[in-house]
Amino acid sequence: MNNVLQIVWLIPVLPLIGFLINGAGRNVLSKGISGFIGSAVVLGSFLLSVFVFMQVKSGNTHVAHYFNFINVDMLKIGFDFKIDQLSSLFLLIITGVGFLIHVYSTSYMHEEPSKDFAKYFAYLNLFVFSMLLLVMGANYVIMFIGWEGVGLCSYLLIGYWFKNNDYTNAAKKAFIMNRIGDLGFLLAVFWLIAKLGTVDYQSVFDVVANPKTNPLTAFDITGITLLLFVGATGKSAQIPLYTWLPDAMAGPTPVSALIHAATMVTAGIYMIARSNILYTMAPHTQHVVAVIGLATGVLAATIALKQNDIKKVLAYSTVSQLGYMFLGLGVGAYTGAVFHVMTHAFFKALLFLGAGSVIHAMGGEQDMRNMGGLNKHMRTTHMTFLLGCLAIAGMPPFSGFFSKDEILASAYAKNPVLWGIGVITAMMTAFYMFRLYAMTFKGQFRGTHEQEHHLHESPAAITIPLIVLAILAVAGGWVGIPEVFMHGGHKLEAFLEPVFASSNAITAKHEMSHSTEYMLMGVSVAGALVALLYALNVFSKYQKSEKESTGISKILENKWYVDELYNAIIVNPIKAISAFLNNIVERKLIDGLVNGTGKVVNYGSRQLRWLQSGQVGAYVLLMVIGILLLFIIQLFL
Amino acid sequence: MGKFITFPELLIWLPLLGGILSFFAKKGQSAKSLALFVSLLVLAVSAASLFYTGDKFASWNAVNYYYRNNIGSTFFVKLDGTGRILTFLTALAFPIILTATYRNNYKNPASFYGLMLLAQAGLMGVFCSMDALLFYFFWELALIPVYFLCSQWGGEKRIQVTFKFFVYTFVGSLLMLTGIIYVYLHTAGRVFEDGTIVSHSFSISAFQQVHLGVKEQGWLFWLFFVAFAVKMPVFPFHTWQPDAYDQSPTAVTMVLSGIMVKMGLFGVIRWLIPVFPQASIQYSHIVMILAVTGIIYASCLAIVQDNIKKLVAYSSIAHIGLMCAALFAMNPIGTQGVMLQMFNHGINIIGMWIVVDLLEQQTGVKEISKLSGVAHKAPVLTILLVIIALANIALPLTNAFTGEFMMFSGLYMFSGWYAAIAGIGIILAAVYTLNMIQKVFYGNSNSIVDSLKDISLNEKLILAVIVCIIFFVGVYPQPVIDLTKNAVSVLTAAVK
Amino acid sequence: MDIKAYIALSLTLFTLGIIGVLVRRNAIIIFMCIELMLNAVNLLLVAFSKMHEASTAAKLSPTFAGDAQILVFFIMVVAAAEVSVGLAIIVMLYRNTHSVDVNFLNRLKN
Structure with a gap:
């Protein structure tokens, strides 16, 4: 109990305090103060996270128990935080990138009225709080608290401009899609409780990893992991639950950066990496994860090729990159997936914030067809954005190269087909990113004159986070330099080793010859480079045209009509069924039965009334008939 | 004494x-x-x-x-x-x-x-x-x-x-x-x-x-x-x-x-x-089918209601259905969840009615389609309602989550299928609750809500008490669980 | 004499009484028919009493004989009381409506 890490409760509580102050004082706090409080608490968490990371690095891991959350019968769920290699790494990413986004927001959101400004920071802090709970929890229930918490915060932030009906629709969609996933997650947790009586990571993994004590059948494990994966598809925007993420662009741009880069969407990856032993023991699920991940990667990449909204392109690229990470998880490259989460956090945050800077300069314009030639006006944004694009396109020696390459190498070891599709996706990534880059920064300006006049470089609060993130996007990958280049270069793998130890013990280590590895890298880099140069070449000369697109490109522009499909097969039927139940079953059938009983009684009574005629003779006749009937029954029957 | x-x-x-x-x-x-x-x-x-x-x-x-x-x-x-x-x-x-x-x-x-x-x-x-x-x-x-x-x-x-x-x-x-x-x-x-x-x-x-x-x-x-x-x-x-x-x-x-x-x-x-322990076990499946059907049915109906009071009513039917189902699972976790949830549901739904009543008293309408943009006129009311509504759909760290979590896990132990089908109710609950919030509170305010004033002190106080209970039980439900622990063991012992 | 003859007579009288009650509307006639039914039952009682006397009474005690016939006197007394009340009602009815038609009685309904 005397472990110094016992104080980690401060890490989530600081943002919570920020949330409470900003939330309660939103009518009195000035913008400066609420922005300062919002950023300072996250900075505090970040500093603590650095401290925690140092501790963990020196070998001190800890499970901090605070109080009993639910303690009933055999089931004991504690409010516990688990600090180990994996969670400390995520803590750094979340609070670090989160802090930069907070700083950025103080400038980006400056035109909001101070009441809304404080509300915005309150939500942002709550978001960080939820995400921290998610990664720090020492059992699935605490994780679920954060899991739903980020869902709620994304709902609040996406619907931040709540006057606009489209935005609130997007918010609602995000929440509901997440809820569908959450149901899967919950069912998996119940399954664990029913079979094991515990949800604590350590006890679950210990019991399961040991073949002698493992009470779970193969069916159980496959079921549990699949259900958990359903949860991950919701949170991390995979097929079939990915459509909320592009719509989530309705929120302010820094929010998109927060959702896409540092927090929410990485939750699914974190969860699977955390439960790696379960997944390693369920090869069928791993297969599903890999296939879904790859399919999502390809699908999203194709859609991104034809989008014109700068944020939409980035959104689909996030979905696609997440697909990559799931591919990594599916082929057992847990370290690779986590590595990609980290590098992706850097360059995607950079790209989103850069895009925000552009939108800011363009006075709210998001359509790339109206941009172009911005490199002359926004030097810092342009440079940092270019670095981000190179990183995501997987150019060596930028960070994206190392992480993407690690996943692709593992995929090749599993199945070359996976690798092939992965490389094609990587080429598409390079293509659409440089299409975006070229349309935005190269060529001639295509917007209105007022916009051109308005163009300016963003203030320091925006550019400094960009610069910091750009440095990270370039250098962040150097913690994971593969063995081929440098012996002992993969520091991250060594660091995360204890987390994935039991999985690694089960899976056979695939050794690959250095020449194969060089070949794989060469192919993917060459492919990406070709796509990159082609896109740069074509779209630098982009001119606006009013031509309606046709054929495949129309389908891509309309995102494969997936939203329409969901509307047709899920949303509308539910509405129709509900209306049917309300109008027919409830009103006519059930109420009809109830009221019908009443009516029958009423009608029957009215008919019986005629017997009461008042004619003495009739009464007597009835009496005699009655007596005769009794006689007949008595004597003859 | x-x-x-x-x-x-x-x-x-x-x-x-x-x-x-x-x-x-x-x-x-x-x-x-x-x-x-x-x-x-x-x-x-x-x-x-x-x-x-x-x-x-x-x-x-x-x-x-x-x-x-x-x-x-x-x-x-x-x-x-x-x-x-x-x-x-x-x-x-x-x-x-x-x-x-x-x-x-x-x-x-x-x-x-x-x-x-x-x-x-x-x-x-x-x-x-x-x-x-x-x-x-x-x-x-x-x-x-x-x-x-x-x-x-x-x-x-x-x-x-x-x-x-x-x-x-x-x-x-x-x-x-x-x-x-x-x-x-x-x-x-x-x-x-x-x-x-x-x-x-x-x-x-x-x-x-x-x-x-x-x-x-x-x-x-x-x-x-x-x-x-x-x-x-x-x-x-x-x-x-x-x-x-x-x-x-x-x-x-x-x-x-x-x-x-x-x-x-x-x-x-x-x-x-x-x-009637034997009969309870014997008929538990029938009761549970009724209850689970009721959850889905009432949730579907809640989606199409235009009258905000009826919406709350149907959502209540769905919640009670879950409690009934968990009760007939007849295991300690589920029963404990029901005990806790009976308390939580009472608190939450009263909070819900207070807000609905305020709206109806001030605007004179209870049709969702006629209200819009209340959040501009009454921000405090909106915040409190959103908290209560989220508690109603069992968001973690609100009271209903702990109750529903235990009820669902009890239900799951009885049968995974019932839990899965009842779980659809969770999703539908999010649908109708968020629909209602979106239509009534978000968007631009119209002439009906123009006359709306934000809530007065005693209502603020009452709702604050409710919100405090929501969070207290949501974060630290153990005292309530301990209170009913014996009753649960007596009940589950009776079935055995 | 064979008991069947008494039963037949009694049944005939009773049936006549019923038919009279059903078909006539004059209150006095109905009243007389009711008396007729009552007396048909009386006749049957006396007859059965006499029949059983022969078989069982002798075995028990000599004073037992004819005990059942006492019941008939009771019935006669009750019938007499009933007649006096009934006739009084009919007289009142006649005074109010100037008719003894029972169908007028349904006026009580309103």
Whole structure:
């Protein structure tokens, strides 16, 4: 109990305090103060996270128990935080990138009225709080608290401009899609409780990893992991639950950066990496994860090729990159997936914030067809954005190269087909990113004159986070330099080793010859480079045209009509069924039965009334008939 | 204490006397104040009772007067875990309800508040009585004031709606009475301390020990179950509820939805399962199918409701359905979840009604489609409503999550499929709740909500209390769980 | 004499009484028919009493004989009381309506 890490409760509580102050004082706090409080608490968490990371690095891991959350019968769920290699790494990413986004927001959101400004920071802090709970929890229930918490915060932030009906629709969609996933997650947790009586990571993994004590059948494990994966598809925007993420662009741009880069969407990856032993023991699920991940990667990449909204392109690229990470998880490259989460956090945050800077300069314009030639006006944004694009396109020696390459190498070891599709996706990534880059920064300006006049470089609060993130996007990958280049270069793998130890013990280590590895890298880099140069070449000369697109490109522009499909097969039927139940079953059938009983009684009574005629003779006749009937029954029957 | 008077007696007599006194109040204001005062007094007693649990204080919590020993019925009242949590809910709900509706002026206030207090006395009696005849007496005592309250102070269609409500509940009650008498006639005899010998007894222990054949248990189970199912209400016995909630005055709706529906669940916990354990196990699948169907059905209906009160009503049916299902899973976790959730649901739904009532009082409409952009006019109201609504859909760290989590895991242990289907209700709950929030609170404000003012101090206070309870129980539910722990083990032991 | 003859006579009288009650509307006639039915029952009682006397009474005690016939006197007394009340009602009816038609009686309904 005397472990110094016992104080980690401060890490989530600081943002919570920020949330409470900003939330309660939103009518009195000035913008400066609420922005300062919002950023300072996250900075505090970040500093603590650095401290925690140092501790963990020196070998001190800890499970901090605070109080009993639910303690009933055999089931004991504690409010516990688990600090180990994996969670400390995520803590750094979340609070670090989160802090930069907070700083950025103080400038980006400056035109909001101070009441809304404080509300915005309150939500942002709550978001960080939820995400921290998610990664720090020492059992699935605490994780679920954060899991739903980020869902709620994304709902609040996406619907931040709540006057606009489209935005609130997007918010609602995000929440509901997440809820569908959450149901899967919950069912998996119940399954664990029913079979094991515990949800604590350590006890679950210990019991399961040991073949002698493992009470779970193969069916159980496959079921549990699949259900958990359903949860991950919701949170991390995979097929079939990915459509909320592009719509989530309705929120302010820094929010998109927060959702896409540092927090929410990485939750699914974190969860699977955390439960790696379960997944390693369920090869069928791993297969599903890999296939879904790859399919999502390809699908999203194709859609991104034809989008014109700068944020939409980035959104689909996030979905696609997440697909990559799931591919990594599916082929057992847990370290690779986590590595990609980290590098992706850097360059995607950079790209989103850069895009925000552009939108800011363009006075709210998001359509790339109206941009172009911005490199002359926004030097810092342009440079940092270019670095981000190179990183995501997987150019060596930028960070994206190392992480993407690690996943692709593992995929090749599993199945070359996976690798092939992965490389094609990587080429598409390079293509659409440089299409975006070229349309935005190269060529001639295509917007209105007022916009051109308005163009300016963003203030320091925006550019400094960009610069910091750009440095990270370039250098962040150097913690994971593969063995081929440098012996002992993969520091991250060594660091995360204890987390994935039991999985690694089960899976056979695939050794690959250095020449194969060089070949794989060469192919993917060459492919990406070709796509990159082609896109740069074509779209630098982009001119606006009013031509309606046709054929495949129309389908891509309309995102494969997936939203329409969901509307047709899920949303509308539910509405129709509900209306049917309300109008027919409830009103006519059930109420009809109830009221019908009443009516029958009423009608029957009215008919019986005629017997009461008042004619003495009739009464007597009835009496005699009655007596005769009794006689007949008595004597003859 | 203990020697002269006990907690359950105080809980019953205080509101009863207060209610009778209130009828004689000359001025409306004095009746109002009296009712509030009495309800606060009851709350104090009930809060105190939470701290005097355990064997050491057994004599403080139970008393047994022999008033009709010639037929084997006694005035036997006792607070056990289940009773304690529900009496506390009742005691807590009434001051909240009375304060929240303090500025509403009812015609003939003396009778209104008198009837309210009588209903409270009846509810307290239901939750305390350990004697079947006494239970039945209080059961009716709780319902009859509500009939009058609905029919005298309700909306336009009140007579029709109250009649429906009356017929439904009365049919249920009569079936239960038949069942009680039948079981009574099969109980063993008893010799009282004063020498009276009776051949049968109404006491709960006699009921639990009664020997009935499997067939008898079967149909007796249904006699009792229908009475409780109507009260809860479980699909398909629910159609009285949306109308009754819509037409009753809001204070009465709060009593109905916050506390009265718990009478049905309580009846199952206290009487149905312990007295007919075999039949309960035998028919648990049928009950569960009804309950789970009800969850989905009511959630679907809630999606298409335009009347905000009916939406809340259907959402309540869905929640109660889940509780009923978890109860019939008959394992400790599920039952514990139900105990906790009965309390939570009461708190949350009363909070919901307070907000709905505020909207209706100020704008005069209850159609979702006519309201828009309330958030601009009443930000505090919006925030509080969103919190309560999110608690209603069981977001983690709100009270309902802990309850629903336990209920679902209990249900899952019983059968994964029921849990999965009931889980769809969670998704649908998010759909209708968010739809409602979006349409009523977001968007641009229209002319109807222009006149809206943000909430006043006493409403803010009341809602703040509710929100505090929501978060406290959401983050640290253990005290509530501990309170009902024994009751749960008794119940689950009965089934084994 | 054979008991069957008494039964037949009694049945005939009773049936006549019933038919009279059913078909006639004059209150006095109905009244007489009711008396007829009553007396048919009386006749049957006497007959059965006499029949059983032969078989069982002798075995028990000589004073037993004819005990059942006492019942007939009771019936006669009750019938007499009934007649006086009934006739009084009919007289009152006649005074009010100037008719003894029973169908007028349904006026009581309103």
